[in-house]
Amino acid sequence: MIDVSATDGDGRFLGVVTAAACHDLMNVYATFTQAFGLMEDCLAADSRTRLKSLGFKGGFEHKERFQELLKMLRGQLARAVGLTDALALAAHSLERGGRPASPPEAIAAMLLLCERLLKRRKLTVTLDTASCAADQSWPVLRQVDYLGPLTETLLACLPHVPMGSELRLSCQADAGSLRLVLGRPDGGFAPEARAACQDVLDAVPGATLVCGAPDAPLTLIFQEQPTSTPASCPPGAGQAS
Amino acid sequence: MKKIKLLLVDDEENFVNTLAERLKMRDVPSKVVYSGEEALEAVKSEVPDVVVLDLRMPGIDGMEVLRKVRQTNPDVRIVILTGHGNEVIEEEAKKLGAFHYHKKPVEIDELLGTVKKAYREKLEDAMVAATFAQAGAFDEAHEILDEEK
Numbered sequence: 554m555i556d557v558s559a560t561d562g563d564g565r566f567l568g569v570v571t572a573a574a575c576h577d578l579m580n581v582y583a584t585f586t587q588a589f590g591l592m593e594d595c596l597a598a599d600s601r602t603r604l605k606s607l608g609f610k611g612g613f614e615h616k617e618r619f620q621e622l623l624k625m626l627r628g629q630l631a632r633a634v635g636l637t638d639a640l641a642l643a644a645h646s647l648e649r650g651g652r653p654a655s656p657p658e659a660i661a662a663m664l665l666l667c668e669r670l671l672k673r674r675k676l677t678v679t680l681d682t683a684s685c686a687a688d689q690s691w692p693v694l695r696q697v698d699y700l701g702p703l704t705e706t707l708l709a710c711l712p713h714v715p716m717g718s719e720l721r722l723s724c725q726a727d728a729g730s731l732r733l734v735l736g737r738p739d740g741g742f743a744p745e746a747r748a749a750c751q752d753v754l755d756a757v758p759g760a761t762l763v764c765g766a767p768d769a770p771l772t773l774i775f776q777e778q779p780t781s782t783p784a785s786c787p788p789g790a791g792q793a794s
Numbered sequence: 795m796k797k798i799k800l801l802l803v804d805d806e807e808n809f810v811n812t813l814a815e816r817l818k819m820r821d822v823p824s825k826v827v828y829s830g831e832e833a834l835e836a837v838k839s840e841v842p843d844v845v846v847l848d849l850r851m852p853g854i855d856g857m858e859v860l861r862k863v864r865q866t867n868p869d870v871r872i873v874i875l876t877g878h879g880n881e882v883i884e885e886e887a888k889k890l891g892a893f894h895y896h897k898k899p900v901e902i903d904e905l906l907g908t909v910k911k912a913y914r915e916k917l918e919d920a921m922v923a924a925t926f927a928q929a930g931a932f933d934e935a936h937e938i939l940d941e942e943k
Contacts (some may be wrong), residue, residue, distance in 0.1 A: 583899040584812065586900070591812050703904060782821065
């Protein structure tokens with residue numbers, strides 16, 4: 554449920570309608586799931602009939618083709634469910650109340666949503682959650698306060714990193730701040746990329762970019778905002794896009 | 795094993811009818827209703843063992859149905875199946891006595907597993923209460939049945 558005390562009117566409007574639509578889409582997917590399942594049940598029943606009648610009855614001619622298509626449709630449905638889940642999480646990112654997702658979970662969802670944009674330059678972003686304990690406590694921040702700048706930073710970097718690069722992202726909680734470390738295992742970031750990221754972070758109150766040496770990772774630091782609710786780290790939140 | 799008296803409550807007619815058809819193919823027939831009002835009527839006319847209940851429905855919503863059924867028929871096991879959930883709502887449903895909380899979409903075997911588990915638990919509680927009652931330990935029998943409230 555969207556908290557009406559969120560101050561960003563446009564964001565709140567988009568959050569409300571997106572969250573409502575995402576929830577309803579789950580009803581649509583549930584209907585698809587049962588309909589595909591019923592088709593599979595019917596195909597299985599046909600096989601049983603054929604077996605019992607020693608081949609005199611049943612034996613749907615296009616059974617294998619149908620099975621292949623159903624498998625493909627189920628794969629696409631799982632993809633739609635994943636995207637919708639991620640979109641619902643993003644839609645709730647303005648909330649101050651309730652129980653928000655932890656940063657690793659929220660960032661994993663955001664990376665899934667941005668997958669198509671990153672694919673334009675064949676980029677892979679791997680979220681490393683190895684250092685996050687399951688009961689990790691995180692600084693008090695609205696998801697939108699770090700997801701928005703992180704997304705913009707990634708998009709600003711995009712034209713300045715080599716095609717097909719791998720990026721690694723990790724999250725750390727440190728003295729009332731959230732630190733997102735963005736690195737490239739095969740090198741640092743070009744000065745243009747660093748400048749573009751700096752421009753993004755300069756415009757975000759409470760956020761700082763630490764660049765370090767030319768081949769060092771970029772560190773995005775977001776200071777705690779005491780109006781939000783803290784979150785804990787869910788198990789297995791890390792994933793690659 | 796006696797057939798489970800199963801009630802499915804969901805305003806998404808295509809979804810719930812297909813679900814009922816698949817359950818029937820698995821030898822688990824069910825009664826289907828499409829609103830909270832119909833659900834309360836159905837429980838009044840024939841008490842089910844297990845209810846699979848959607849939360850967000852026009853009129854009386856699932857949470858209200860859950861609250862009312864748990865008050866009037868605490869031995870009925872209620873499984874929530876919703877596309878509109880989050881952790882806070884799940885916690886609220888469990889506090890009100892929901893047996894389990896599934897998010898849509900769910901695979902039928904998973905849902906059926908939960909329904910059977912809910913039914914088994916109901917039978918076990920009834921048998922334990924009956925055993926105490928048979929031995930004249932009515933207070934203990936009542937205690938077991940009251941635990942469900």
